[in-house]
Amino acid sequence: MDRGNIFSGGAFRVTVYATTVLVALCITVAFAGYRYIQNEQINQLRGFLAPIGTALHTIQQGEGDAEFLIDARILSRQLEPSGRLIAVFDATGEQIIGARRVTPDITDWSVRALPGPDGTPGQEYYLTASTIGTHTLVVGASLEPVERIGEAFIRILFLITAFLSIIFIALGYATSRMVQLKLERLGDTLALVGEGHTDARLPVSPANDQIDRVARRMNGHLATLSGLMSATKSSAAAIAHDLKRPLARALLGVDRALAQVDKGADPQAALEDTRHELANLTGMFETILRIARIDAGHGEGLGGSVDLADLARDLGETFQVVAEESGQSLALVVPEGRAPVRGDAGMLSQMLVNLLQNAVTHGPPGNNITLSLTCEGRDLCLSVADTGPGIAEPDRTSVLAPFFRADTARTTEGNGLGLALVKSVTDRHGAILTLSDNAPGLRVTVRFPGAVPT
Numbered sequence: 001m002d003r004g005n006i007f008s009g010g011a012f013r014v015t016v017y018a019t020t021v022l023v024a025l026c027i028t029v030a031f032a033g034y035r036y037i038q039n040e041q042i043n044q045l046r047g048f049l050a051p052i053g054t055a056l057h058t059i060q061q062g063e064g065d066a067e068f069l070i071d072a073r074i075l076s077r078q079l080e081p082s083g084r085l086i087a088v089f090d091a092t093g094e095q096i097i098g099a100r101r102v103t104p105d106i107t108d109w110s111v112r113a114l115p116g117p118d119g120t121p122g123q124e125y126y127l128t129a130s131t132i133g134t135h136t137l138v139v140g141a142s143l144e145p146v147e148r149i150g151e152a153f154i155r156i157l158f159l160i161t162a163f164l165s166i167i168f169i170a171l172g173y174a175t176s177r178m179v180q181l182k183l184e185r186l187g188d189t190l191a192l193v194g195e196g197h198t199d200a201r202l203p204v205s206p207a208n209d210q211i212d213r214v215a216r217r218m219n220g221h222l223a224t225l226s227g228l229m230s231a232t233k234s235s236a237a238a239i240a241h242d243l244k245r246p247l248a249r250a251l252l253g254v255d256r257a258l259a260q261v262d263k264g265a266d267p268q269a270a271l272e273d274t275r276h277e278l279a280n281l282t283g284m285f286e287t288i289l290r291i292a293r294i295d296a297g298h299g300e301g302l303g304g305s306v307d308l309a310d311l312a313r314d315l316g317e318t319f320q321v322v323a324e325e326s327g328q329s330l331a332l333v334v335p336e337g338r339a340p341v342r343g344d345a346g347m348l349s350q351m352l353v354n355l356l357q358n359a360v361t362h363g364p365p366g367n368n369i370t371l372s373l374t375c376e377g378r379d380l381c382l383s384v385a386d387t388g389p390g391i392a393e394p395d396r397t398s399v400l401a402p403f404f405r406a407d408t409a410r411t412t413e414g415n416g417l418g419l420a421l422v423k424s425v426t427d428r429h430g431a432i433l434t435l436s437d438n439a440p441g442l443r444v445t446v447r448f449p450g451a452v453p454t
Contacts, residue, residue, distance in 0.1 A: 015172020
């Protein structure tokens with residue numbers, strides 16, 4: 001059996017897909033976050049630099065160029081160590097204030113890389129220029145802190161993404177491994193069942209996940225299958241046992257007939273005995289086939305309507321004669337009017353015949369049989385009760401299985417298929433079959449739920 005592997009498991013594949021989506025999402029967030037942080041930092045720089053130009057412009061207008069240049073020089077020295085700069089150019093364009101070299105041709109807010117002390121390109125600055133009297137004022141700030149904050153954000157986001165990806169992959173691997181182990185155990189158990197170990201059951205963990213729920217349902221099916229196989233074996237053994245005696249008697253009948261022929265005598269009696277035994281065998285096989293067809297639901301539909309009251313009166317009157325011939329009595333308790341149920345007339349007739357025949361066959365002289373039809377709520381109940389030996393309570397479930405015969409029934413003719421056929425017919429019609437104590441005797445009740453209209 002191809003067991004696959006952990007990496008081909010659905011849980012691991014889903015985790016890989018989810019991790020891929022997470023990485024793509026984090027890249028998008030990193031790009032958007034980096035741009036957002038840059039914009040916010042630049043806006044803060046504007047908010048810091050713009051008031052400086054405004055303040056110096058106010059000083060120049062109020063106190064003149066001399067005071068403006070003094071204050072500009074002081075501010076330049078104070079701000080230079082923190083990455084800010086202030087540069088002032090005279091009317092000729094010469095820079096007269098500011099340690100870092102910059103040009104006055106700045107338009108609006110601009111980003112420029114200013115040369116370092118050795119003349120090589122240095123840091124980028126965010127700059128703006130304004131005219132104050134005859135001078136040009138340039139204020140700006142280094143963008144290095146902005147870059148550091150953006151890089152730190154990307155670095156942290158990358159580490160978080162890597163950490164989450166590792167956790168996701170590890171969880172996916174662990175989940176896929178757990179599922180793989182469960183499936184392997186299921187496969188091993190099913191292999192045992194395939195080898196004939198019908199008592200093997202799938203393991204179910206306390207987690208009660210999807211696999212456990214499937215395993216629990218499969219265990220139910222395996223239990224049903226095991227029961228069916230056991231029933232099949234028991235039925236096969238019972239058929240062999242029940243066929244052995246009539247076949248042996250039929251063979252003895254043939255031998256007696258041949259012996260009569262050898263003596264020149266009439267073999268008619270021996271042949272009649274043989275014919276009787278073969279007829280019993282034929283009836284047994286027909287009953288077995290009828291049960292199989294009813295259980296399979298083949299051939300006969302249930303679309304018609306059957307009047308249970310009329311059926312009970314008709315068969316009850318017939319079996320009243322049969323009961324009297326056996327020294328028994330049959331009372332018919334059926335109300336006037338109709339009692340229709342959805343079903344097949346042939347099946348229901350066979351069911352009732354079997355119940356009445358069992359009551360007569362297994363009942364002693366003086367046995368009182370009662371065939372009744374009652375209405376209980378919306379249910380119709382068809383009952384056959386007798387005062388015979390009855391069936392012991394432990395056997396009332398077993399007698400519904402084919403070929404089972406209770407100890408009290410082994411002295412009478414039969415093959416143990418009568419009640420099995422009744423059970424198949426009731427199941428086919430959605431009815432409920434109940435065997436109960438009639439004190440004394442047995443009461444068999446067939447309940448048709450919802451047969452009475454409201």
